[in-house]
Amino acid sequence: xxxxxxxxxxxxxxxxxxxxxxxxxxxxxxxxxxxxxxxxxxxxxxxxxxxxxxxxxxxxxxxxxxxxxxxxxxxxxxxxxxxxxxxxxxxxxxxxxxxxxxxxxxxxxxxxxxxxxxxxxxxxxxxxxxxxxxxxxxxxxxxxxxxxxxxxxxxxxxxxxxxxxxxxxxxxxxxxxxxxxxxxxxxxxxxxxxxxxxxxxxxxxxxxxxxxxxxxxxxxxxxxxxxxxxxxxxxxxxxxxxxxxxxxxxxxxxxxxxxxxxxxxxxxxxxxxxxxxxxxxxxxxxxxxxxx
Amino acid sequence: xxxxxxxxxxxxxxxxxxxxxxxxxxxxxxxxxxxxxxxxxxxxxxxxxxxxxxxxxxxxxxxxxxxxxxxxxxxxxxxxxxxxxxxxxxxxxxxxxxxxxxxxxxxxxxxxxxxxxxxxxxxxxxxxxxxxxxxxxxxxxxxxxxxxxxxxxxxxxxxxxxxxxxxxxxxxxxxxxxxxxxxxxxxxxxxxxxxxxxxxxxxxxxxxxxxxxxxxxxxxxxxxxxxxxxxxxxxxxxxxxxxxxxxxxxxxxxxxxxxxxxxxxxxxxxxxxxxxxxxxxxxxxxxxxxxxxxxxxxxxxxxxxxxxxxxxxxxxxxxxxxxxxxxxxxxxxxxxxxxxxxxxxxxxxxxxxxxxxxxxxxxxxxxxxxxxxxxxxxxxxxxxxxxxxxxxxxxxxxxxxxxxxxxxxxxxxxxxxxxxxxxxxxxxxxxxxxxxxxxxxxxxxxxxxxxxxxxxxxxxxxxxxxxxxxxxxxxxxx
Numbered sequence: 001x002x003x004x005x006x007x008x009x010x011x012x013x014x015x016x017x018x019x020x021x022x023x024x025x026x027x028x029x030x031x032x033x034x035x036x037x038x039x040x041x042x043x044x045x046x047x048x049x050x051x052x053x054x055x056x057x058x059x060x061x062x063x064x065x066x067x068x069x070x071x072x073x074x075x076x077x078x079x080x081x082x083x084x085x086x087x088x089x090x091x092x093x094x095x096x097x098x099x100x101x102x103x104x105x106x107x108x109x110x111x112x113x114x115x116x117x118x119x120x121x122x123x124x125x126x127x128x129x130x131x132x133x134x135x136x137x138x139x140x141x142x143x144x145x146x147x148x149x150x151x152x153x154x155x156x157x158x159x160x161x162x163x164x165x166x167x168x169x170x171x172x173x174x175x176x177x178x179x180x181x182x183x184x185x186x187x188x189x190x191x192x193x194x195x196x197x198x199x200x201x202x203x204x205x206x207x208x209x210x211x212x213x214x215x216x217x218x219x220x221x222x223x224x225x226x227x228x229x230x231x232x233x234x235x236x237x238x239x240x241x242x243x244x245x246x247x248x249x250x251x252x253x254x255x256x257x258x259x260x261x262x263x264x265x266x267x268x269x270x271x272x273x274x275x276x277x278x279x280x281x282x283x284x285x286x287x288x289x290x291x292x
Numbered sequence: 293x294x295x296x297x298x299x300x301x302x303x304x305x306x307x308x309x310x311x312x313x314x315x316x317x318x319x320x321x322x323x324x325x326x327x328x329x330x331x332x333x334x335x336x337x338x339x340x341x342x343x344x345x346x347x348x349x350x351x352x353x354x355x356x357x358x359x360x361x362x363x364x365x366x367x368x369x370x371x372x373x374x375x376x377x378x379x380x381x382x383x384x385x386x387x388x389x390x391x392x393x394x395x396x397x398x399x400x401x402x403x404x405x406x407x408x409x410x411x412x413x414x415x416x417x418x419x420x421x422x423x424x425x426x427x428x429x430x431x432x433x434x435x436x437x438x439x440x441x442x443x444x445x446x447x448x449x450x451x452x453x454x455x456x457x458x459x460x461x462x463x464x465x466x467x468x469x470x471x472x473x474x475x476x477x478x479x480x481x482x483x484x485x486x487x488x489x490x491x492x493x494x495x496x497x498x499x500x501x502x503x504x505x506x507x508x509x510x511x512x513x514x515x516x517x518x519x520x521x522x523x524x525x526x527x528x529x530x531x532x533x534x535x536x537x538x539x540x541x542x543x544x545x546x547x548x549x550x551x552x553x554x555x556x557x558x559x560x561x562x563x564x565x566x567x568x569x570x571x572x573x574x575x576x577x578x579x580x581x582x583x584x585x586x587x588x589x590x591x592x593x594x595x596x597x598x599x600x601x602x603x604x605x606x607x608x609x610x611x612x613x614x615x616x617x618x619x620x621x622x623x624x625x626x627x628x629x630x631x632x633x634x635x636x637x638x639x640x641x642x643x644x645x646x647x648x649x650x651x652x653x654x655x656x657x658x659x660x661x662x663x664x665x666x667x668x669x670x671x672x673x674x675x676x677x678x679x680x681x682x683x684x685x686x687x688x689x690x691x692x693x694x695x696x697x698x699x700x701x702x703x704x705x706x707x708x709x710x711x712x713x714x715x716x717x718x719x720x721x722x723x724x725x726x727x728x729x730x731x732x733x734x735x736x737x738x739x740x741x742x743x744x745x746x747x748x749x750x751x752x753x754x755x756x757x758x759x760x761x762x763x764x765x766x767x768x769x770x
């Protein structure tokens with residue numbers, strides 16, 4: 001049956017349409033968790049266990065749906081195979097004149113719960129805990145397979161930019177403190193932030209009260225750079241460019257302006273590592289100074 | 293005004309020029325050939341025309357199925373243009389496809405009465421392709437059809453077989469996919485100098501762009517850096533095809549800026565720090581190039597990783613020794629010269645291949661007390677619009693990535709285009725020029741290219757030669 005035209009036309013009513021269009025992007029539903037490039041691997045019921053295991057190892061999967069005539073019969077997994085293989089004695093295997101690898105996959109099936117792509121992720125927690133996987137779609141129309149690793153990767157992808165930004169921000173504070181005394185910080189802040197805050201009296205006196213934008217101005221200001229050059233190295237332009245790039249991603253991230261891409265993630269990680277190196281160097285110098 | 297133009301003017305942001313209207317009529321004519329190949333330079337209104345075809349079709353046949361296969365970077369632009377023209381449009385990616393499967397039945401989930409917009413790369417995936425060819429399409433449009441090469445030709449051939457009308461649009465020459473007979477196809481070519489406006493007057497009245505080569509010399513420290521990076525490249529080139537690609541990217545980042553190079557070198561240097569439990573492979577970095585998307589990861593065996601890491605570390609030290617960036621200084625001098633005679637109409641667009649270089653240039657230009665706007669593919673649509681509106685209103689300097697120029701923006705008001713990194717292919721160069729040197733230009737475009745005067749990358753290099761062929765020669769600054 002075709003999709004009703006009326007509902008599609010609704011997508012064209014600009015602002016409302018954009019929100020509707022984005023529903024699956026805005027909410028952390030199952031569709032977002034299935035890897036975008038997941039290649040759905042299935043085997044027929046007559047497939048031998050040894051072939052299925054080889055296929056699973058080749059693809060790095062620990063289970064594979066068994067499909068007959070387009071319909072899912074169940075799941076063959078390392079667990080279901082182990083259960084069947086361990087369930088018989090050597091005598092029984094000898095009587096049957098076969099090895100565990102000769103079993104057909106439909107002799108070792110287990111049943112996974114099905115979920116729809118539009119369901120909330122929490123709805124499959126129990127099934128995931130019990131079975132180590134969930135099938136997405138219906139028995140007649142399999143869309144994907146969801147595993148605990150997919151959950152872990154997704155949640156890491158969502159959370160890690162926030163963690164990295166917090167590390168970057170705290171590292172910057174520490175580097176500013178290592179480069180300047182409290183008096184110097186105050187003087188530098190008044191020098192470069194007065195116009196932003198509308199007067200010297202209004203400029204924050206504590207780093208904790210300043211924004212990332214303020215840190216960037218503080219470090220990039222021509223008159224302050226002499227303090228930071230020994231700590232950050234490179235040139236003012238290069239250091240300033242990195243801080244600008246971090247700030248842009250940070251603002252997009254914290255104001256939920258757009259989805260953070262893999263490239264953004266890599267950029268944050270690069271700049272975080274740059275600051276981590278600087279912190280290590282500062283630490284090294286300190287330890288060298290206090291060493292007898 | 294033709295019925296088509298009337299229909300499109302109603303609520304639509306564009307009207308058609310005679311060559312566009314004629315093309316729409318030609319594609320939709322009942323007696324027309326099933327395959328139409330439109331060849332025309334970038335900037336002559338192909339995208340608008342393709343949207344007009346779909347709009348007209350769905351106006352006349354409200355339940356028709358229509359499919360647009362476009363470059364990934366242009367998907368949103370096409371959806372937006374279609375919707376602005378009052379035409380229902382659906383961007384289909386993997387997530388949308390899963391939801392369509394979830395809500396549809398018997399494979400009948402491709403919408404009637406709407407245009408499904410897919411990237412060519414996504415459409416050629418096996419399950420998507422099988423699904424696309426399981427239904428009949430009233431209209432299939434392939435934009436940038438020259439990019440449907442190799443395995444993608446099969447996509448065009450198979451989708452074309454289930455389409456009543458197939459439109460192939462490109463700025464370059466293409467050959468018809470196997471299975472499509474020459475007698476079934478019509479080719480229409482738009483030549484810039486032959487097109488007229490609605491009053492019959494020639495559209496192309498502004499003189500052709502003029503090229504200014506801005507030469508600069510590398511310092512000794514910069515020469516040493518080049519040597520250090522050049523030492524890395526043969527190791528990478530001897531590896532997998534991806535590693536050979538990485539070597540090319542590394543050289544391009546070297547030519548671009550210390551900022552772009554530094555990011556790549558840090559990742560390469562990090563490969564030797566990683567403890568590898570298996571002793572087999574260590575993963576390196578993803579492609580840095582702006583717009584390259586999710587590029588392949590590179591892997592090195594332990595000895596190579598150590599060698600690469602060591603050389604990358606040495607190159608990083610060389611970067612640290614560079615206090616003056618000759619190329620950035622040359623840009624500064626050029627900008628000062630261009631801005632010296634302040635004209636209200638002056639609009640300078642500086643283009644780089646790398647996002648890191650763009651941020652670097654923003655810092656450099658702001659450090660000189662000048663204001664500038666930034667535009668790149670990673671920006672949200674509101675931020676992009678803000679950047680372009682401010683640039684359009686207040687003028688002066690826009691720093692943009694090359695990739696964002698492939699996304700259908702109109703920069704016809706730019707007076708000076710500065711190629712901070714010179715594109716190495718004709719297609720990339722044409723794509724850029726098409727965004728700037730297009731209809732609605734009021735004055736001649738000045739193209740400035742930063743080029744090294746000494747060393748291996750001196751003015752005679754291939755990209756510079758290509759630029760001279762495409763734009764013309766005029767040595768020396770503007």
